[in-house]
Amino acid sequence: MPGNRRQERSPPTLARSATASGSTPRTRDRSRGWGNSASYGLDLLANGIRWRSGDEVLLVDGDFPADVHPWRVAEPQGVTVRLLRPAGPVVQPEELAGELRGRTRLFCTSWVSSFNGHAADTRALGQVCRDAGVTFVLNLSQALGARRLEIASLPVDAVTCCGYKWLCGPYGTGFCWLDPRLRESLAERHAYWLAMHAGRGFDRIRDYTRRHDLGARAWDVFCPASFFNVMPWLAAIEYLLQAGGERIERHDQELVGLLLERLRRGDPWRPARCRHRRFPARRQSALLPASLQHGGRAAPRGRVARRAGQPPLSRGGAFGGPAGGRRRPFPAARPPLRR
Numbered sequence: 001m002p003g004n005r006r007q008e009r010s011p012p013t014l015a016r017s018a019t020a021s022g023s024t025p026r027t028r029d030r031s032r033g034w035g036n037s038a039s040y041g042l043d044l045l046a047n048g049i050r051w052r053s054g055d056e057v058l059l060v061d062g063d064f065p066a067d068v069h070p071w072r073v074a075e076p077q078g079v080t081v082r083l084l085r086p087a088g089p090v091v092q093p094e095e096l097a098g099e100l101r102g103r104t105r106l107f108c109t110s111w112v113s114s115f116n117g118h119a120a121d122t123r124a125l126g127q128v129c130r131d132a133g134v135t136f137v138l139n140l141s142q143a144l145g146a147r148r149l150e151i152a153s154l155p156v157d158a159v160t161c162c163g164y165k166w167l168c169g170p171y172g173t174g175f176c177w178l179d180p181r182l183r184e185s186l187a188e189r190h191a192y193w194l195a196m197h198a199g200r201g202f203d204r205i206r207d208y209t210r211r212h213d214l215g216a217r218a219w220d221v222f223c224p225a226s227f228f229n230v231m232p233w234l235a236a237i238e239y240l241l242q243a244g245g246e247r248i249e250r251h252d253q254e255l256v257g258l259l260l261e262r263l264r265r266g267d268p269w270r271p272a273r274c275r276h277r278r279f280p281a282r283r284q285s286a287l288l289p290a291s292l293q294h295g296g297r298a299a300p301r302g303r304v305a306r307r308a309g310q311p312p313l314s315r316g317g318a319f320g321g322p323a324g325g326r327r328r329p330f331p332a333a334r335p336p337l338r339r
């Protein structure tokens, strides 16, 4: 793996290399694969790990489905997928420690919960895994870009992330990073022609020699040169890097603070309250779930969309609302971050 380890493992360079240097085969870091989603990294792990019958994959009950489904492809090989139900909004290290068994081979969780906006203590969870010799896979999708990750010293074996949330890229972008030891242990499941020919001249286009020196590139998603996706994502990442992770995180936290303040000031929107009071406030991410109150209770979704004056948002029918509607800012806070 070229370069300095700290720099190699910093989140902006993780994402940047999946885009910027991804197009220059000779200089590209070999630990990062170019994906098109968060799922892609999970899929390649679930299919690439050399499972043993009896292995267990431990996941979080209540996590986003992208973190759960991919592992089930390993079930026919004798792998058990088990769900850990946390007492609070996210898994605590003690809970994880109490749930690991001799057969537990891998633990996977989101850093920030898609549903309650709380951030897991990744360092402590990673340490629990490391101490038990369990592979730790972290999904950064709801956090990276809005939060900084001290990945240089984080005990994590793989991270995966979509590009179309806080990394501000278009749908269909993403990357994953694998610790070289994990990467080298994976079974090769792809032999993509474009990767095989990286750096080879056109005169060798019909050279079918199989290469084994590709590193993470061997796992690149097919058709990586989708310019309409990659170029805007590259621009977004460059913008985020220039603005600076610390500044973005501070700004986002200010916005969350302002939003919370306004919501508490009598707007019929209420921030979703965490039932577990011992959960530290600093673990609130830039995701802030809120519900529209109606007669002292959360209003149904249709009313929520109408009240917000937002056009309905839907993905796979997961959320629907009334068509049309007057657009109204939902509670406006501050102008966007400027350079």
Ligand SMILES: Cc1ncc(COP(=O)(O)O)c(C=O)c1O
Pocket (backbone or CB within 6 Å): 036, 037, 038, 039, 040, 064, 066, 067, 110, 112, 114, 139, 141, 142, 161, 162, 163, 174
């Ligand atoms: C935690 C988390 N992971 C992954 C995804 C999406 O996964 P993918 O990029 O594979 O569509 C989402 C939401 O869309 C999410 O909230």
